[in-house]
Amino acid sequence: MPLLEVKNLKTYFDTSSGEYKAVDGAGFELDYGEALGLVGESGCGKTTCALSIAKLLPKEGRVAGGEILMEGIDILKLSDDEIRAKRWKEVSIIFQGAMNALNPVMMVGDQIAEAIVLHEKVRREEALRRAGDLFELVEMPRKRIVNYPHEFSGGMKQRAMIAMALACNPKIVIGDEPTTALDVMVQAQILNLLEKLRHELNMGLILITHDLSILGETCDKIAVMYGGKVVETGTVKDIFEHTAHPYTERLISCFPNISKGKVIPEGIKGTPPNMFDPPAGCSFHPRCHMAKEVCRYMEPDAEKISEKHLSACHFFREVMNGE
Amino acid sequence: MHWSLRKKRILKFLFAVRKNKMALTGAVVLAAFILIAIFGPVFMPFSTLDFGEVEDILNPPSPKHLLGTDDMGRDVLANLISGARISLMIGGVATAISMGIGTLIGIVSGYFGKAVDNALMRFTDFFLVIPWLPLMMVLAAILGTSLWNIIFVIGITGWAGTARVVRSQTLSVKERQYVERAISVGAGSGHIMARHILPNVFPLVFANTVLVAAVAIVSETTLSFLGLGDPTTASWGMMLHYAFESGSTSAGAYWYYLPPGICVVLVVLSFTLLGYAFDEIMNPKLRKR
Numbered sequence A: 001m002p003l004l005e006v007k008n009l010k011t012y013f014d015t016s017s018g019e020y021k022a023v024d025g026a027g028f029e030l031d032y033g034e035a036l037g038l039v040g041e042s043g044c045g046k047t048t049c050a051l052s053i054a055k056l057l058p059k060e061g062r063v064a065g066g067e068i069l070m071e072g073i074d075i076l077k078l079s080d081d082e083i084r085a086k087r088w089k090e091v092s093i094i095f096q097g098a099m100n101a102l103n104p105v106m107m108v109g110d111q112i113a114e115a116i117v118l119h120e121k122v123r124r125e126e127a128l129r130r131a132g133d134l135f136e137l138v139e140m141p142r143k144r145i146v147n148y149p150h151e152f153s154g155g156m157k158q159r160a161m162i163a164m165a166l167a168c169n170p171k172i173v174i175g176d177e178p179t180t181a182l183d184v185m186v187q188a189q190i191l192n193l194l195e196k197l198r199h200e201l202n203m204g205l206i207l208i209t210h211d212l213s214i215l216g217e218t219c220d221k222i223a224v225m226y227g228g229k230v231v232e233t234g235t236v237k238d239i240f241e242h243t244a245h246p247y248t249e250r251l252i253s254c255f256p257n258i259s260k261g262k263v264i265p266e267g268i269k270g271t272p273p274n275m276f277d278p279p280a281g282c283s284f285h286p287r288c289h290m291a292k293e294v295c296r297y298m299e300p301d302a303e304k305i306s307e308k309h310l311s312a313c314h315f316f317r318e319v320m321n322g323e
Numbered sequence B: 001m002h003w004s005l006r007k008k009r010i011l012k013f014l015f016a017v018r019k020n021k022m023a024l025t026g027a028v029v030l031a032a033f034i035l036i037a038i039f040g041p042v043f044m045p046f047s048t049l050d051f052g053e054v055e056d057i058l059n060p061p062s063p064k065h066l067l068g069t070d071d072m073g074r075d076v077l078a079n080l081i082s083g084a085r086i087s088l089m090i091g092g093v094a095t096a097i098s099m100g101i102g103t104l105i106g107i108v109s110g111y112f113g114k115a116v117d118n119a120l121m122r123f124t125d126f127f128l129v130i131p132w133l134p135l136m137m138v139l140a141a142i143l144g145t146s147l148w149n150i151i152f153v154i155g156i157t158g159w160a161g162t163a164r165v166v167r168s169q170t171l172s173v174k175e176r177q178y179v180e181r182a183i184s185v186g187a188g189s190g191h192i193m194a195r196h197i198l199p200n201v202f203p204l205v206f207a208n209t210v211l212v213a214a215v216a217i218v219s220e221t222t223l224s225f226l227g228l229g230d231p232t233t234a235s236w237g238m239m240l241h242y243a244f245e246s247g248s249t250s251a252g253a254y255w256y257y258l259p260p261g262i263c264v265v266l267v268v269l270s271f272t273l274l275g276y277a278f279d280e281i282m283n284p285k286l287r288k289r
Helices: A046-054 A080-086 A108-119 A124-137 A142-146 A154-165 A184-201 A212-218 A236-241 A246-253 A293-297 A316-320 B002-019 B021-043 B076-112 B114-129 B132-143 B147-157 B160-173 B177-185 B189-225 B236-245 B254-282
Strands: A004-015 A018-030 A035-039 A061-070 A091-094 A172-176 A204-209 A221-226 A229-235
Touching: A004 A046, A018 A035, A018 A046, A018 A061, A018 A221, A035 A046, A035 A212, A046 A061, A046 A091, A046 A172, A046 A204, A091 A154, A108 A124, A108 A142, A108 A154, A108 B177, A124 A142, A124 A154, A154 A184, A172 A184, A184 A204, A184 A212, A204 A212, A212 A236, A221 A236, A221 A246, A229 A236, A229 A246, B002 B021, B002 B254, B021 B076, B021 B254, B076 B114, B076 B147, B076 B160, B076 B189, B076 B236, B076 B254, B114 B160, B132 B147, B132 B189, B147 B189, B160 B189, B177 B189, B189 B236, B189 B254, B236 B254
Parallel strands: A018 A229, A035 A204, A035 A221, A091 A172, A172 A204
Antiparallel strands: A004 A018, A004 A061, A221 A229
16 A cells, blocks of 8 residues: 555645636655655646645645545544644644754744654653754754754754654655755755665655755655646656657656757747636647647547556657657 | 753843843832832831921921931932832732733734624723723722722723734734644644733733833822822822922922922833833844844
């Protein structure tokens, strides 16, 4: 049984201008000790997907369909109290923008201890001691737990957020763009740390990012999202070397390749679909250079290319053959 | 380890107070009054119950009675000193009640929003717009004139402004990402209000406390002067009341009515100075460059 199985997840937001289909039929799997990368443009539903798994959607959002199975249990059927107890012990999140996720008037150690005290019946001293252990785990000196957030650098704050995510030994950690605001050196350090911890602690890691180059190094599997759907999923090798979806192809070509000489990345023309009223058929067809008549009315099913490689494109064979 | 950090911060704050002339003046004057309130009575040659002979009534200042005597032949300085204790005590306790209510209502209102906010804020508006002096007078008259009733009356009428200020700050703080993070970690509303919001609105509460204390002392003086004070205690307000009643103003007995008046003004002024200075120290936007 996989650690996490998301099937046909639909998460909608009820807004004053109608129903916003942020996630509209996304699915993927995650195993123990495995790292999955979720990529896609801004607004394609990556973060909403993660928030649905952690059941942290804002009040306007609701899961309208699908299943999220965690070790075989559908967490969508659990009550709020059950979720509150489970969250952080089962799933935790490394928040986007660690700079703002720490309370400026509380010691960092206390904020990590807070997570422990809220979930386990331990005293503050014991929780602080464990916060110190966690600091060592994320390679920071344990004496820094008494510092306040403004006394930390950006990378250190991010490490503290990772320590907090690991506080209750979760099985799944979701990193929502954990390195976005950091410089490349620190970014590499943080990613290496996450990579190391995932193997050491045998936890499932979901990395959300729009930077494909990060995923190639840190993840086992990649799920490419577009318009609230997972359009292609597979191992890193599948995605980069046997690309089977025009969107993935374009996404990859957006990153300059050192070995290919001086090429200006093209980008993808057009804008992501309006999810109040997504286009009929394949949601990528208005921007797709390969779109044919069939793409306009028929939504492609996810086709199995190999055991782990799936693509939702009518012409995945043509894409793979480089036509 | 935590303590040494905290000590460093407190020292830093005290240093900022020392550099600020307004704060320094306020702090020195206030400290003097607090010391007088605590230790003054020990050094007094007269008790407030030392009624003199007939010839001691309304005597001007003399070496024996430094500030003269009142209409009952008592030493004015002795009354003044014991009044310091009562006035400061009433001011302090009433302020604590006010700040408690104001902070609680402000945070709860701001945090929960919607119907709770609406209900609490309309209640606050009521206290904010109703003329406080008549309200206090009516309450004091209904409850009867005892020391604790006066404290209670001042306490429950002075919190509205604080509640407003705390609410607006809470509205801003509760939207910060660390509050969202705390919720996702599994913190309940009580925990978030106590551990995340309160410390963040505290500087505001602190600066407000000092200003509310000034108002509380004026209120006490006013109520007592109008005859709604506790007749068995000798606060500055009661002194002014008796001075006025005994006709000392028309008799020209300035030594009877001036000292308590000056004391009230000095204490209120020092509180106000401190309040503005704290605001300046804790709000970097007001700091001079």
